Amino acid sequence: MNGSFPRFLKVAVFAPLRSFFDYLYPTHSTDAIAPGCRVMVPFGRSTRIGMVVGAAETSHIDKPKLKAICEVLDLTPIIDPSLLSLAAWAIDYYHCPPGEVYEALLPGELRRGNALRTSEKEFWKITESGKKMLVTGHKLGPRQRETLLRASDGELSRDALGSERVTLNRVIADCTRRGWLYSMRRAVLPDPLVIPYDNFLALNPAQTAAMTHLQGIKTGYRTHLLHGVTGSGKTEIYLHLVRDVVAVGGQALILIPEIGLTEQLVKRFEARFGTLVAVLHSGLGERARAEVWQRCKTQEIRVLLGTRSAVWLPLPELRLIVVDEEHDQSYKQQEGLRYSARDIAVVRAHRVGIPIVLGSATPSLESLLNCDRGKYQYVAIPSRAAGATLPRIQVLDIRGLHVEAGLSEPLQAAIKLRASRGEQSLIFLNRRGFAPVVLCHRCGWIASCPRCDARLVIHKEEQQLRCHHCGTARNLKARFAGHPCGELTTFASVGVGTEQLESAMPILFPGLRAIRIDRDSMTRKGELERAFETINAGDVDILVGTQMIAKGHDFSRVTLVGIVDGDSGLLATDFRAEERFVQLIMQVAGRAGRGINSGEVLIQSHHPHHPAFEYLKRGDYREFADHALRERSAAELPPETTLALLRAEATERPIPLRFLQQLVATLKPLLPAGVTLGGPIPALMERRIGKFRANLLLTSHDRATLSEAITLMLRQIDHCPLARKVRWSLDVDAQEIA
Numbered sequence: 001m002n003g004s005f006p007r008f009l010k011v012a013v014f015a016p017l018r019s020f021f022d023y024l025y026p027t028h029s030t031d032a033i034a035p036g037c038r039v040m041v042p043f044g045r046s047t048r049i050g051m052v053v054g055a056a057e058t059s060h061i062d063k064p065k066l067k068a069i070c071e072v073l074d075l076t077p078i079i080d081p082s083l084l085s086l087a088a089w090a091i092d093y094y095h096c097p098p099g100e101v102y103e104a105l106l107p108g109e110l111r112r113g114n115a116l117r118t119s120e121k122e123f124w125k126i127t128e129s130g131k132k133m134l135v136t137g138h139k140l141g142p143r144q145r146e147t148l149l150r151a152s153d154g155e156l157s158r159d160a161l162g163s164e165r166v167t168l169n170r171v172i173a174d175c176t177r178r179g180w181l182y183s184m185r186r187a188v189l190p191d192p193l194v195i196p197y198d199n200f201l202a203l204n205p206a207q208t209a210a211m212t213h214l215q216g217i218k219t220g221y222r223t224h225l226l227h228g229v230t231g232s233g234k235t236e237i238y239l240h241l242v243r244d245v246v247a248v249g250g251q252a253l254i255l256i257p258e259i260g261l262t263e264q265l266v267k268r269f270e271a272r273f274g275t276l277v278a279v280l281h282s283g284l285g286e287r288a289r290a291e292v293w294q295r296c297k298t299q300e301i302r303v304l305l306g307t308r309s310a311v312w313l314p315l316p317e318l319r320l321i322v323v324d325e326e327h328d329q330s331y332k333q334q335e336g337l338r339y340s341a342r343d344i345a346v347v348r349a350h351r352v353g354i355p356i357v358l359g360s361a362t363p364s365l366e367s368l369l370n371c372d373r374g375k376y377q378y379v380a381i382p383s384r385a386a387g388a389t390l391p392r393i394q395v396l397d398i399r400g401l402h403v404e405a406g407l408s409e410p411l412q413a414a415i416k417l418r419a420s421r422g423e424q425s426l427i428f429l430n431r432r433g434f435a436p437v438v439l440c441h442r443c444g445w446i447a448s449c450p451r452c453d454a455r456l457v458i459h460k461e462e463q464q465l466r467c468h469h470c471g472t473a474r475n476l477k478a479r480f481a482g483h484p485c486g487e488l489t490t491f492a493s494v495g496v497g498t499e500q501l502e503s504a505m506p507i508l509f510p511g512l513r514a515i516r517i518d519r520d521s522m523t524r525k526g527e528l529e530r531a532f533e534t535i536n537a538g539d540v541d542i543l544v545g546t547q548m549i550a551k552g553h554d555f556s557r558v559t560l561v562g563i564v565d566g567d568s569g570l571l572a573t574d575f576r577a578e579e580r581f582v583q584l585i586m587q588v589a590g591r592a593g594r595g596i597n598s599g600e601v602l603i604q605s606h607h608p609h610h611p612a613f614e615y616l617k618r619g620d621y622r623e624f625a626d627h628a629l630r631e632r633s634a635a636e637l638p639p640e641t642t643l644a645l646l647r648a649e650a651t652e653r654p655i656p657l658r659f660l661q662q663l664v665a666t667l668k669p670l671l672p673a674g675v676t677l678g679g680p681i682p683a684l685m686e687r688r689i690g691k692f693r694a695n696l697l698l699t700s701h702d703r704a705t706l707s708e709a710i711t712l713m714l715r716q717i718d719h720c721p722l723a724r725k726v727r728w729s730l731d732v733d734a735q736e737i738a
């Protein structure tokens with residue numbers, strides 16, 4: 001072995017283990033192995049794939065126990081240094097298993113150790129002897145001559161052969177064998193100048209002002225929070241920013257929420273940037289994902305639109321990141337590798353040294369606080385582009401009013417009025433199914449899930465009782481243990497779901513056309529698209545839907561938005577419930593009045609004087625956010641403080657709680673000052689999918705202190721006798737803490 005080599009390699013093995021592993025260089029190897037190369041390593045009794053992350057002179061493991069790498073899978077790194085450093089950051093910050101983060105950087109095939117497929121194309125160039133043949137080669141056939149002539153004029157590509165492809169292929173192979181041509185491979189980069197630049201709208205004064213802000217510092221890292229009301233033209237600004245990046249050969253990453261409804265946004269990007277755009281979403285198969293990964297790496301793709309996981313894709317010429325709807329909860333992965341794609345994106349921009357724009361009509365309190373603290377730049381667009389006005393938000397006091405299928409008489413009247421004017425109404429209810437509670441009309445038994453602490457929801461169309469937490473689905477006539485009557489022959493229901501709302505439409509509004517949009521009614525491919533077409537064509541009077549219609553989609557004919565249940569969001573226990581409620585209402589409100597007629601939002605409530613409604617009525621999100629930030633600060637809750645949640649679950653009820661109690665007993669004396677423990681307590685829904693769950697919360701004003709406490713805690717877990725009997729997970733910056 002070359003004496004100047006470091007002696008050990010640090011490897012992130014692709015396994016859910018919270019440490020790196022040291023290995024010796026492969027025997028007989030004389031080459032350095034760079035970070036970012038995959039290797040096959042002995043692991044226990046078998047082998048595993050992992051990624052080299054560094055080299056070292058020393059190892060804390062005794063040399064006789066160290067094993068050597070079995071095989072080097074990549075001769076050159078497949079992950080570039082900026083992504084390697086991003087991964088290192090994520091491992092540190094989220095305290096997660098290193099192998100899982102490096103796996104997130106790779107498409108499935110590469111995780112399993114397959115070779116990198118190249119999307120390179122083959123070219124031929126003429127050699128010196130080929131040139132000589134052209135001058136002296138009287139023995140050349142006409143096809144050979146033609147081929148050499150074409151190759152002598154720069155280079156010959158397979159694509160250029162056109163219809164003669166089949167015949168010329170053989171001639172080319174022959175010329176290559178004789179040494180007259182040589183072949184080479186390289187990726188084909190599209191020409192950014194093909195963008196039709198006149199396809200862009202001229203920005204209005206408010207957009208121009210925002211743009212000037214965003215471009216103020218053209219190079220270098222900077223996080224901008226673009227707070228623009230729905231319809232203020234944020235997307236148009238993104239398009240302009242991306243254009244500037246692509247024009248100089250750069251790449252742009254646009255993160256979008258996971259709602260399957262961003263079709264309109266994707267179309268707008270494709271219309272401007274054509275084949276330079278690719279979309280990465282959860283519906284893509286492994287092959288397609290691998291291809292997008294590859295084409296990003298070769299820079300064929302200049303504009304990558306993608307949900308959460310797109311933040312990990314290789315983009316060597318990355319010059320801009322945009323996170324659209326930055327407050328959206330889908331950016332937080334809730335299982336496995338629990339990360340926030342928005343936060344990773346900010347760190348990525350910082351590492352690469354490029355600007356990032358976080359856009360939203362209802363920014364997260366986290367991002368607003370970062371603006372207040374001077375970490376992010378705040379840019380606002382207060383009014384709608386294209387002249388449309390924002391809808392007026394009003395609260396309907398429904399106390400004592402007659403309500404049918406969830407709709408009060410004033411709301412019914414408002415819907416009828418719109419329909420008589422040829423306008424559409426959108427009725428929002430974030431609850432699927434017919435009714436959330438079902439009772440046996442004979443004995444009063446309540447249908448609940450056998451695996452969760454939850455009620456079963458009745459879905460009349462499918463004649464099913466379903467659990468919305470674990471997916472359990474039973475026939476309405478099924479026999480349940482504990483139900484004295486055995487079978488549900490007649491039932492009563494409490495509460496209203498979208499299915500019930502839809503079925504009441506012909507009764508409440510004879511002659512009007514209604515359509516329901518939720519996950520149950522839109523299951524087939526293309527169905528949603530068709531529904532949107534019907535709506536936009538004006539062939540519908542009433543839209544009933546869940547949050548599937550709340551985000552991302554514009555309905556220009558909708559002038560009334562009815563919020564059926566304006567109470568549930570305000571009565572929830574989660575400290576973020578109010579923030580989410582206000583965001584959701586403002587997002588739904590943003591769907592209305594995009595056309596020439598201004599819109600109106602009616603919120604039904606039994607608590608019309610709740611302070612949150614005052615902010616909604618004034619339509620001032622910033623004012624609401626400032627108030628909420630003050631509350632969080634007083635209560636020492638995020639974003640004022642930082643938190644991490646340790647969850648434990650087991651099949652026996654007392655085990656998770658006891659495990660956390662054991663942990664707390666050993667951890668408490670070691671905890672750094674300034675860290676508060678919350679719990680341990682059973683989860684709000686203690687039993688879920690047959691497992692009992694308990695939580696322990698760690699909070700601190702200082703992120704570094706919190707991180708230190710987590711490190712200590714993870715070390716203590718191994719000393720807890722019950723650790724082997726539970727499954728536990730750590731969620732740094734948890735969004736769901738109940």
Ligand code: ADP
Nearest residue numbers: 201202203204230231232233234235236385386
């Ligand atoms: P946001 O992303 O903030 O919701 P959009 O970019 O989708 O806003 O713009 C809302 C509507 O206004 C769209 O129909 C868009 O085509 C239109 N629009 C945006 N900017 C302009 C502009 N500068 N001139 C004319 N229309 C515009």
Ligand code: ZN
Nearest residue numbers: 449452467470
């Ligand atoms: Zn269940």
